[in-house]
Amino acid sequence: MPTTQLKRNATAALAPASIHATNLTKSYGDKQVLRGIDLAIPAGSVFALLGPNGAGKTTTVEILSTLIAADAGTAQLAGCDLDREADAVRKIIGVTGQFAAVDNLLNAEENLMLMADLHHLSRREGRRRAAELLARFDLTEAARKPVTTYSGGMRRKLDLAMTLVGDPRIIFLDEPTTGLDPRSRRTMWEIIRSLVADDGVTIFLTTQYLEEADRLADRIAVLDGGRLIAEGTAEELKRLIPGGHISLKFADAAALELAAAHFAATSRNDEELTLQIPSDGTVPTLRAVLDILDSAGITPEALSQHTPDLDDVFLTLTGTDKQQEISR
Numbered sequence: 001m002p003t004t005q006l007k008r009n010a011t012a013a014l015a016p017a018s019i020h021a022t023n024l025t026k027s028y029g030d031k032q033v034l035r036g037i038d039l040a041i042p043a044g045s046v047f048a049l050l051g052p053n054g055a056g057k058t059t060t061v062e063i064l065s066t067l068i069a070a071d072a073g074t075a076q077l078a079g080c081d082l083d084r085e086a087d088a089v090r091k092i093i094g095v096t097g098q099f100a101a102v103d104n105l106l107n108a109e110e111n112l113m114l115m116a117d118l119h120h121l122s123r124r125e126g127r128r129r130a131a132e133l134l135a136r137f138d139l140t141e142a143a144r145k146p147v148t149t150y151s152g153g154m155r156r157k158l159d160l161a162m163t164l165v166g167d168p169r170i171i172f173l174d175e176p177t178t179g180l181d182p183r184s185r186r187t188m189w190e191i192i193r194s195l196v197a198d199d200g201v202t203i204f205l206t207t208q209y210l211e212e213a214d215r216l217a218d219r220i221a222v223l224d225g226g227r228l229i230a231e232g233t234a235e236e237l238k239r240l241i242p243g244g245h246i247s248l249k250f251a252d253a254a255a256l257e258l259a260a261a262h263f264a265a266t267s268r269n270d271e272e273l274t275l276q277i278p279s280d281g282t283v284p285t286l287r288a289v290l291d292i293l294d295s296a297g298i299t300p301e302a303l304s305q306h307t308p309d310l311d312d313v314f315l316t317l318t319g320t321d322k323q324q325e326i327s328r
């Protein structure tokens with residue numbers, strides 16, 4: 001292995017890489033696609049960029065991965081400036097997704113060896129790396145079969161394996177599970193988690209699936225009309241919108257009646273003996289509800305907390321029905 005590669009691998013193991021961007025803007029003709037994007041993504045975390053079709057997600061990935069230039073704004077990846085140190089940035093990143101690198105005329109092993117060549121690994125090291133990645137992604141048996149015979153899930157895994165040949169410290173995943181069946185999607189999620197937990201990689205993913213962002217991302221940003229209109233953890237975003245409530249179930253109608261008299265804004269279901277109290281999902285609100293019940297001497301049979309899901313958040317923030325967007 002060349003010394004530079006050794007050095008890079010050693011650095012990769014030691015220092016996960018952060019992403020910072022300030023005021024990124026981009027227009028195509030008179031269409032403003034990005035109107036000033038700021039990002040601060042901690043090293044070793046998963047960041048998800050959500051947005052309706054055409055929001056500018058892929059454009060953001062293309063800019064941060066040096067494929068296209070922004071019209072204005074600055075960005076640093078692992079401390080390297082996107083404009084002035086583009087070559088250094090290219091060495092620490094990997095990109096998979098809509099512009100997949102998989103060559104259909106080759107098999108998986110050949111695709112990986114080609115990547116190893118591009119990264120100037122020796123034949124021997126290339127073979128070792130290919131075998132290791134094929135095993136990691138459960139592709140060893142299929143390694144010599146033509147890629148054309150692969151399922152969508154296998155192709156995605158190969159695409160990601162090819163990205164990993166270069167030991168990237170930051171990986172951009174542009175819609176990594178679009179079109180995959182639920183099982184392959186779950187496998188991909190496990191792989192993504194292991195990249196962060198075991199390899200210390202920083203992940204920047206775009207996704208059409210709110211559940212994916214919810215399950216994977218430490219922080220989520222919602223892009224709409226070229227601006228980030230919300231950013232936070234899944235829980236923080238869910239708290240931004242109304243609809244959360246605490247649901248109490250009572251043993252009999254008398255207990256329900258008594259409890260209802262103690263809370264101002266509620267909705268009740270007399271048949272199911274339940275009471276719903278609006279809640280922002282925080283512990284103090286839950287504690288306040290329990291205190292009121294306690295001091296009134298009421299013990300509910302069951303209590304559950306309902307937080308709005310990311311679909312609700314998306315709909316409220318973008319005014320777009322995500323399901324309609326996806327099925328279009």
Ligand SMILES: Nc1ncnc2c1ncn2[C@@H]1O[C@H](COP(=O)(O)OP(=O)(O)OP(=O)(O)O)[C@@H](O)[C@H]1O
Nearest residue numbers: 028031033051052053054055056057058059060208
């Ligand atoms: N090369 C280009 N030339 C002109 N317009 C472009 C170009 N690339 C993207 N656009 C436009 O920029 C806007 C944002 O596109 P982008 O692909 O970044 O959106 P996206 O959020 O990734 O959408 P999707 O989820 O559909 O992939 C769209 O209106 C698109 O038509």
